[in-house]
Amino acid sequence: MCGVRALHTVLVFPAWRDNPYLNLMSLAPRAGGFAFTGVTTFDSLVTASGRLVAGDLLHLHWTSPILQRAESEADAWAALETFTALLVDLRTRGVRVIWTVHNQLPHELAYRDAEIALHRVLAEQVDAVHIMAPATPRVLAEICELPADRIRQIAHPSYLGVYGKAPSQTEARRALGLAPDEKTVLFLGQIRPYKGLGTLLSAIRALDARGEPVPTLLLAGSATPEAQAEIEAALPVGAKAITRFEFIPDGEVPIWFAAADLAVFPYTAILNSGSLHLSATFDTPVVLPAEPHLVEQFGDEPWVRFFDLADPVASMAGVIAESLRIPASAELSSRFDAFNTAISPWRVSTQYAALLSELSPTEGDEPLQPALHAERRPAGSASNPV
Structure with missing residues (x-):
């Protein structure tokens, strides 16, 4: 990445500190001027999102903390309503949203119907859907339709250099x-x-x-x-x-x-x-x-x-x-x-940095307007579908 850019924040959720995948992905973006912060609970996500400004990004990874920790199904649906309103508010303020699809659904699933509804909200509202497995849209087809024009494929990185040299x-x-x-x-x-x-x-x-x-x-x-x-x-x-x-x-x-x-x-x-x-x-x-x-x-x-x-x-x-x-x-x-x-960590992280740069608006961009369906970019507008 060349030149000097305004410092934008990437809010990562959930940002588990001991997760090497998240650390690897942030290598090149940090070097390129993005500031990373993270939270792990739904309440802290709502609070931290309020501090984001136009040009910042929210990157959603595993969805289970949003609904699956609710005490009842009614609470899960209420959390979905709160989260949907949060997405609309972020888009109104010019904050871009990325969703990385790690699983078809959370492995430990208490509120299936609400979780499916959450996936459909994400598919409609986010600015980019990051997939690692090429077949992700097909695997998720019975859950939700991923918007083809907003899908960005970036492979899962290797863990070279994370754990040190193996013994014989x-x-x-x-x-x-x-x-x-x-x-x-x-x-x-x-x-x-x-x-x-x-x-x-x-x-x-x-x-x-x-x-x-x-x-x-x-x-x-x-x-x-x-x-x-x-x-x-x-x-x-x-x-x-x-x-x-x-x-x-x-x-x-x-x-x-x-x-x-x-x-x-x-x-x-x-x-x-x-x-x-x-x-x-x-x-x-x-x-x-x-x-x-x-x-x-x-x-x-x-x-x-x-x-x-x-x-x-x-x-x-x-x-x-x-x-x-x-x-x-x-x-x-x-x-x-x-x-x-x-799929070396730096190579994959550089692709992720390019995605953040694609989504992060430059000075003078108009904030996105919320809609029932998220804004669709015309085919071929991405700098590099990876």
């Missing part, structure tokens, strides 16, 4: 008390019902029942005591598991991936997979559900394998067994390098 596999396995030649399968992340860990455990039991070698499970991430007890009860007798049921500090994440032969993410609902990008950062092959949009997006990558959702346990067991027989190779390493380089 031998060093990582020593740190976790593993033998150098143990076959290992990793699940890392918050342990929640929608993440399908039960399917992985059933697949491990299926391998045992078939008489196949049973890999050591590496399970790392925060979990309730109830979830921990369920996991321990579901493990086959004699199966080895290295577990750490708590938040994994950034400095230790490379150890878990370096120790793993394979990362398995048996999600039951997924649009974008940050876990896949994290695995790629450490050259760890991945198993994902064979959602059509995921196969379409990542099916050409030899380090991404898929299990059949129609028969998840048997399919996952087979994919794990086959994947663990495939040795690492220089060719596979080069494919990881190519994938990570194409």
